[in-house]
Amino acid sequence: MSGKNEEYIVEMRHITKRFPGIIANDDVTIQVKKGEIYALLGENGAGKSTLMSMLYGLYEPDDGEIYIRGEKVVFKSPSEAAARNIGMVHQHFKLVDNYTIGENIVLGIEPMKKFLGFIPYVDMKEANEKISRLSKEYGLEVNPTDLISDINVSIRQRVEILKMLYREAEILIFDEPTAILTPQEVEYLLKIMEELRKGGKTIILITHKIEEIKKIADRCAILRRGALVDILDVRTTSTQEMANLMVGRTVELEATKSAAKFGKNVLSVKNLCVRNEDKVEVVKNVSFDIREGEIFAIAGVSGNGQVELADAITGLMKAESGSVSLLGKDISGETIRERNRDGISYIPEDRQKFGVFMDFSLRDNLTIRRYYKEPFSKNGIFRFEEARKYAERVIERYDVRSGQGPKTVMRSMSGGNQQKAIVGREIEEHSPLIIFVQPTRGLDMGAIENIHRDIIAERDRGAAILLISLELTEVMGLADTIGVIYNGQLLKIADASELTSQDVGRYMMGVTEA
């Protein structure tokens, strides 16, 4: 094995990486050509990020070899990978909030100059000029003197890309880059990637979104449970094929639902205004109704008042003005427990903070909404046996995977299974109104499919559903009615059939005229 194969710029051969209890990568071999966009497709926990972390020097493989431009390498740290012109945009940006864009980009390789010929100092002026040049070359518009805390996620991502380019990276790794972007921003990013490919860069794209791969990638490696399933030519493979390979069985790409049958009004929100802790108005004069059997989805970019809206309906936050009525009864002044009893179920965005007690057992978490009522309590005494039996039923019904059944401590379970438990608990209330906030965030395709099926089943039972999601595909797939929130205002409410995802995306950016 000479390893001299000039065609491939990156080769990872027979890579195996074990973590306590699991094999993250099992004998994976991938070869990436210079100048191509190579996608890594797989569900959460399939081992994509681990594999790339080894290429970027964050971990060392237990077995296997890495070759860059035909030369065998062993990376002990990211800086060693960077020296071989490898750069990575992480899923969670690594930026210093109170630094300027320019300062973030040069951090670690600061250009120095000498004041009076002997006092060295960091020369931001020259750095900013170089950044401006680079940003023009690739169409990545930024103003180097802006503070990171003042710019949005899309621009922050541009900063991360510029960081790699400033370091003269040739091999660019993108870890789930579109997860946090609006459709318009995704288009923009894909265009930038094209631009980078034209500039001779090699791109490795980690994602679980098949549409993006279809749009931009040349080849695609599919990982499942740490093992390489297949390497495909993207042009000649269908979306359905890729999805099936990724999950390991036939998946329904679109949730199927029957025609809606709306009943009477369940939730009525009128002129609701909410202020946050800093007294800033975050929900502005919002009004809408949800009927029985209706899924009302609120689309919007993160941080536009969605969470506060849900919290004001459930009582976690106080409304400044306006009213919330449930089944014709004004509940604006009620406590959280009163609202629960009236019939609101809530799947919160931050499930670990507001959804469960991490150090309580599954049994306690599943009965927490009703522990003080019969059959779980009688004459003020808790009946463990009843609780256990109930927990077992919910675990079985919602396929919650837990090590020790009802006794399992929540913290020891995976995020997906925690979410299934919460969804099960809330749905079992059979409430007239169920509020889902980001119900599938961080879950993999199989789990998403299940939760979507549950949501539709509840709607068909006649529940009113408020779905708040940042995932546009989820909104488009499930909603009967769509409301788009921007800067605390509902800019548009319309029947789902009247809007395309492009329309919704435009409203999400605050554009009102079509």
Added chain:
Amino acid sequence: MTYINNMITDGLAFGIPLFIMAVGAIYSEKSGITNLAVEGFQGFGAFCGAVLATLLGMSTGLGTQTILYLALVMAFIGGAFYATLHALLCIKFRADQTISGVVINILAVALTTFLTSQISGVLYGNASNKLTLDVSARFTVPGISSIPIIGAVFTKVYPFEIIILVIAVFMWYLMYKSRYGMRLRACGENPQAVDAAGGNVARTRFIAVLISGGLSGIGGMCFAYSILSNFSPSIYLGYGYLAIAAMIFGNWNIIPTFFVCIFFGLARAGGSQLCVSMGLASIYTDLFMMTPYILTLILLMFFSKRNHPPKAAGEVYDKGKR
């Protein structure tokens, strides 16, 4: 008039050593290591300086001022040496930074008290908890010092005030203009970013904590050579905590912190001058000496909300956390 002049002169003599301790605290916290250990650092540093000064005073014919300057160097080294304990606990052994700080303060009191009595026992034959030091010489700039009010700034100045200001200018440059400073401040906000950019978070923080200890030591030594004129457990008067308070009001920035320290100094000196001017008995001095602390309480109420402490301060840096 003399009361006001005295207030300014004494205020600066107190505020400037306090300032260098606060700069030390800023270095540590800006790098992401919470520093409640300033009190212990300054005490231990002053102890080391005082031991050197005592030895030099007994065995050589060096003048007071020369000994003082050597003692300041020793206090810096001693403070930095003692700070390695905090740095090791917080960075290497990932201890809780608040607890480490408190433990270091308590340890410093016990350790230096014990060592002082041992050393004085050996040197003087009778164990006392004091190492007597001279009081630093002071100078008055002729001419300018006779201008009303402003002149007080140039009257009876301790030379160490000038030394501290020079060090502080250098520390400002190091923090805001140098490569090291840029990484240090980034470590306190988002260490992951520094790591990803190829910087060494642990090393940057380690050095910052040592600088913190050294600067605190200088501050302590100056107090020992001015208001106390000895080294004894009375050096642990809480000035380290006052320096931390000054850092908080100064919003972790060196220049605003300077003005806060001067303000504290003037408040303290003003209190004692007020006491003198009203002709009250000396027991009331203690009452007036509370002024800076009461001001601290009041200012905390108003300033705490708007402040932006370094985001990552107090958190153990975990490379694997994503």
